[in-house]
């Protein structure tokens with residue numbers, strides 16, 4: 264019972280093939296393509312894969328990207344798949360969506376929270392939970408001990424922050440620098456500024472959530488640039504590279520399992 268999970272962010276499409284659609288399924292193959300290379304999937308990374316029985320994805324990159332992926336799936340000989348995409352709802356898998364308009368929440372944030380809460384409950388008792396996703400943009404989302412999504416932050420990712428500063432000034436065209444506590448050149452000042460802006464936002468959310476819930480939150484971080492943040496975080500956290508896929512496996516089991 265093979266399962267294809269797809270996560271289309273604003274920079275890259277990530278995909279993973281599993282031998283089953285339940286948490287803990289074995290990873291058979293995985294990969295990532297920049298969005299401009301979606302058309303390579305069918306004849307490239309996906310060629311030779313076993314035909315998946317089910318597919319579930321989340322997409323925040325717009326309908327055009329989704330349609331281009333449908334075209335790739337159609338090109339796969341022997342695949343007979345109905346592509347299904349996550350739509351954030353009011354409640355799923357023990358998580359309650361507190362957004363003013365639940366549908367407007369990014370599908371990737373919804374899936375990540377569901378994956379993170381499932382992961383936490385596998386490890387021990389329920390606690391407040393923060394999911395941090397460091398991709399094109401950075402999102403910092405808060406769940407209380409009962410699984411209510413209380414709300415979250417959206418901030419620019421490293422790349423967007425740098426490009427915005429480069430574009431809006433005359434003197435900030437410099438190579439990437441290092442993260443320093445007291446940067447003494449422009450490159451280090453920009454790199455450190457972006458990194459601590461993100462780390463500071465997570466710290467604030469940690470304070471807000473621990474005050475709100477009277478308990479120490481668990482913090483789970485993911486996303487293509489999560490590793491860049493690791494040395495600069497102020498609180499304990501777990502890096503989970505497959506967080507979105509884990510969330511999709513939880514949702515897939517609810518849809519097709521049993």
Ligand SMILES: Nc1ncnc2c1ncn2[C@@H]1O[C@H](COP(=O)(O)OP(=O)(O)O)[C@@H](O)[C@H]1O
Pocket residue numbers: 271272273274275276397398399400420421422486487488
């Ligand atoms: N090998 C890599 N390829 C692409 N982006 C990378 C890579 N390593 C780190 N990054 C960083 O990760 C970000 C993209 O992360 P990703 O999780 O793919 O974003 P999204 O989900 O928004 O597409 C980029 O902004 C880039 O700074």
Ligand SMILES: CC(C)(COP(=O)(O)O)[C@@H](O)C(=O)NCCC(=O)O
Pocket residue numbers: 272273274323367368369370371372397398399400401402417
């Ligand atoms: C915040 C995001 C742009 C993050 O995108 P990403 O960095 O993963 O490409 C995405 O989750 C999104 O478009 N959200 C919709 C708006 C919202 O969540 O409020």
Ligand SMILES: [K+]
Pocket residue numbers: 271272273371396398
């Ligand atoms: K993402």
